[in-house]
Amino acid sequence: MKQNLLRRFISLFHLSAGDDARAVSRSRLGLALLAFFAVYAIVAGRLVMLATVPDAEIKAKVDAEAALAVRRPDIVDRHGRLLAADVVSTSLYAEPRRMIDPDEAADLVMTVFPDLDAEDLRRRFASDRGFEWVKREITPEQKAEIFRLGVPGLGFLTEKRRIYPNGPLVSHILGAVNIDNHGIAGLEKYLDTAGYMVTDASKPKPRPITLPLDLGVQHAVRDELMKSMKEFSAIAASGTVMDVETGEIVALVSLPDFDPNSAADALKPEAINRVNVGVFEMGSTFKALTVAMALDSGRIHLNDTFDARTPLQFGRFRIDDFHPTRRILSVPEVFLHSSNIGTAKMALMLGVDAHKAFLKKMGQLDRLRTEMPESSAPILPQRWGELNTVTISFGHGIAVAPIQTVMATAALVNGGKLVPPTFMSRTKQQADDMSPQVIKPSTSDAMRYLLRLNAEKGSAKKANVPGYRVGGKTGTAEKVINGRYSKEKVMNTFTAVFPTDKPRYMLLVVLDEPKGTKETFGFRTSGWNTAPTASKIIERIAPLLDVEPKMDTVNAPPVMASVSEQLR
Amino acid sequence: MNIARVLNFLAVLLLFGSALAVYKIKYEAIFHAEDVARLERLIEAEKATVVMLRTEWAKLARPDRIEALATEHLGLAVAKPEQTVKLSALPEKPVEVDSIAQTLESLGLEAAAESDPIANAIDSFDDLGEPTMTGSTRR
Numbered sequence A: 001m002k003q004n005l006l007r008r009f010i011s012l013f014h015l016s017a018g019d020d021a022r023a024v025s026r027s028r029l030g031l032a033l034l035a036f037f038a039v040y041a042i043v044a045g046r047l048v049m050l051a052t053v054p055d056a057e058i059k060a061k062v063d064a065e066a067a068l069a070v071r072r073p074d075i076v077d078r079h080g081r082l083l084a085a086d087v088v089s090t091s092l093y094a095e096p097r098r099m100i101d102p103d104e105a106a107d108l109v110m111t112v113f114p115d116l117d118a119e120d121l122r123r124r125f126a127s128d129r130g131f132e133w134v135k136r137e138i139t140p141e142q143k144a145e146i147f148r149l150g151v152p153g154l155g156f157l158t159e160k161r162r163i164y165p166n167g168p169l170v171s172h173i174l175g176a177v178n179i180d181n182h183g184i185a186g187l188e189k190y191l192d193t194a195g196y197m198v199t200d201a202s203k204p205k206p207r208p209i210t211l212p213l214d215l216g217v218q219h220a221v222r223d224e225l226m227k228s229m230k231e232f233s234a235i236a237a238s239g240t241v242m243d244v245e246t247g248e249i250v251a252l253v254s255l256p257d258f259d260p261n262s263a264a265d266a267l268k269p270e271a272i273n274r275v276n277v278g279v280f281e282m283g284s285t286f287k288a289l290t291v292a293m294a295l296d297s298g299r300i301h302l303n304d305t306f307d308a309r310t311p312l313q314f315g316r317f318r319i320d321d322f323h324p325t326r327r328i329l330s331v332p333e334v335f336l337h338s339s340n341i342g343t344a345k346m347a348l349m350l351g352v353d354a355h356k357a358f359l360k361k362m363g364q365l366d367r368l369r370t371e372m373p374e375s376s377a378p379i380l381p382q383r384w385g386e387l388n389t390v391t392i393s394f395g396h397g398i399a400v401a402p403i404q405t406v407m408a409t410a411a412l413v414n415g416g417k418l419v420p421p422t423f424m425s426r427t428k429q430q431a432d433d434m435s436p437q438v439i440k441p442s443t444s445d446a447m448r449y450l451l452r453l454n455a456e457k458g459s460a461k462k463a464n465v466p467g468y469r470v471g472g473k474t475g476t477a478e479k480v481i482n483g484r485y486s487k488e489k490v491m492n493t494f495t496a497v498f499p500t501d502k503p504r505y506m507l508l509v510v511l512d513e514p515k516g517t518k519e520t521f522g523f524r525t526s527g528w529n530t531a532p533t534a535s536k537i538i539e540r541i542a543p544l545l546d547v548e549p550k551m552d553t554v555n556a557p558p559v560m561a562s563v564s565e566q567l568r
Numbered sequence B: 001m002n003i004a005r006v007l008n009f010l011a012v013l014l015l016f017g018s019a020l021a022v023y024k025i026k027y028e029a030i031f032h033a034e035d036v037a038r039l040e041r042l043i044e045a046e047k048a049t050v051v052m053l054r055t056e057w058a059k060l061a062r063p064d065r066i067e068a069l070a071t072e073h074l075g076l077a078v079a080k081p082e083q084t085v086k087l088s089a090l091p092e093k094p095v096e097v098d099s100i101a102q103t104l105e106s107l108g109l110e111a112a113a114e115s116d117p118i119a120n121a122i123d124s125f126d127d128l129g130e131p132t133m134t135g136s137t138r139r
Helices: A002-013 A021-052 A056-060 A064-068 A102-112 A118-126 A140-149 A186-193 A215-231 A283-297 A331-336 A340-350 A352-361 A386-393 A402-413 A428-434 A441-457 A526-544 A559-567 B003-060 B063-074 B099-106 B110-114 B117-124
Strands: A082-094 A132-138 A154-163 A183-185 A236-243 A249-255 A305-307 A312-314 A317-319 A328-330 A471-481 A484-498 A505-512
Touching: A082 A140, A082 B003, A102 A118, A102 A140, A118 A132, A132 A140, A132 A154, A140 A154, A183 A186, A215 A236, A215 A249, A215 A505, A215 A526, A215 B063, A236 A402, A283 A331, A283 A340, A283 A352, A283 A386, A283 A402, A283 A441, A283 A471, A283 A484, A305 A331, A305 A340, A312 A340, A312 A386, A317 A340, A317 A386, A328 A331, A331 A340, A331 A441, A340 A352, A340 A386, A352 A386, A402 A441, A402 A484, A402 A505, A441 A471, A441 A484, A471 A526, A484 A526, A505 A526
Parallel strands: none
Antiparallel strands: A082 A132, A082 A154, A236 A249, A236 A505, A305 A328, A312 A317, A471 A484, A484 A505
């Protein structure tokens, strides 16, 4: 059967000699017809395929320059104000292989860009390479001039350039990008790694990223810090505002800073982020942690007293108060007078192990990592004995990054939850879920009371802004120069919380090596420089943060009066 | 007329016609593709302009620039806490009381309170002419 069909098929063509001539030509015509029909069928079929099924290969060939440009998302602050955006810019390139007269080309280019190296340009144009950058990110006027010159072998590529319209106002938080739009510092570097970049040109532009940063608050903090740095001739300063409930950083300023529009400045050594990077002995601001530890243990109460009449002696080390009161102090009085002796005795009562465990719980002994790629590990004593506990209780002998102090102080006032600081948006629910409870809520209430008392009657008086219920703790730490504590160089800190009746924000102000002035009567302690700076900042930022002023609040009850009556 | 010839002639016509149709479709497709590309370029240019304008706006609305301008030209200063007041702290709008009507009622002259002789007199004037303005706007 099959053989029969095959024979019949072949007989159609009748190619063997001796057949009828007409029959042969007819069969050959039939063969030709079949061939053409097959070709047209293939063409028609392919047309149908092309029309219905999209070809991914063709799409990918579009625009070679799109592959160069990394699409970065816009960054806006919490109110939608623009912090960083990509702007289209042109870059000039050369194809030396196709240049007719390289010297003339170099000379003509030099007329538009006189700051380029002429020799280098001539050499590169005379080479045989296929692609050479001439100048990246040129202005539209320069582009028009080069175009008018009509030099063969030059061409333009459009690129994206990152613009930071606020200049140095927001520097460390945003960081910077290099010429290829890759992040090299700050959140820009974080965004690269966290998957916010879009390298595929066919996908739409990524959505803008909203930060918890408030540009108005950032400006107020930076402005006041710059004024204070000038007034007290400090070598550096930093200010951080954090939401105590969510851990969002609302403002972060570290001076000296840089303009993110010039990326090279971002990596200068003096422009480091002094809040996240760089560890310091925080001084008396640490006392808040010691007092909280003492109260939280349940073994010490607010009405307990400590003997601060004589300095503590530890071998050849003498612990004394800065302003010795030479009397017995209650716990609030220890806090208000910032007594080293009282605080040391509190820590000793609890013991070395308990002290260590508490500090570890509060995140002071480990590196604190945030979205910033930069971070520092704290410097801890190699052997931790009683003397270390004593000095650490008032903030010497341990060096931490200021961001750790911010986190710990916030935990003291927000009801006892240790909320890790974040530079990205976070809801209160998310913060609650990720924050461990480190102290009892009652301890947190007591700390709020003590901080408020300190601002009314204690060393933080100059930080008090009427109406905003500010609470705070000063800290004057002598810097270590050549292995010894210097009496002249200090690092001053001030932790402020407002409003203390229901804390919402905390502010940390740091002034590095402030000097005494005529107005401060030559004193350079924290109460004279960082505290007034904090009050000026709070006065400016509280309305921006929707903190309602209450002009008729009752002052903190005078526990001291009742205690001193008991002692009499 | 041979039917085969007619058919042959029609087939040739169809051949040329279909060739023309194909070329027409092809060039129309090219034209549309060029149009689409042109429009897409225009859209990209507009988007780039929008971004440029947004960054320009952001530069001009920088807080330090606005603060400098406000201090210099408007004489504004930092707000004090006493200057911030909540809407709920403002006193309630007093209820409007028509004291004259109340007096008339208490004196028992409700009829007089209801009919306002002066208003009636004014209404009776048919044509008061152009209302004149007080103040110095008319010579």
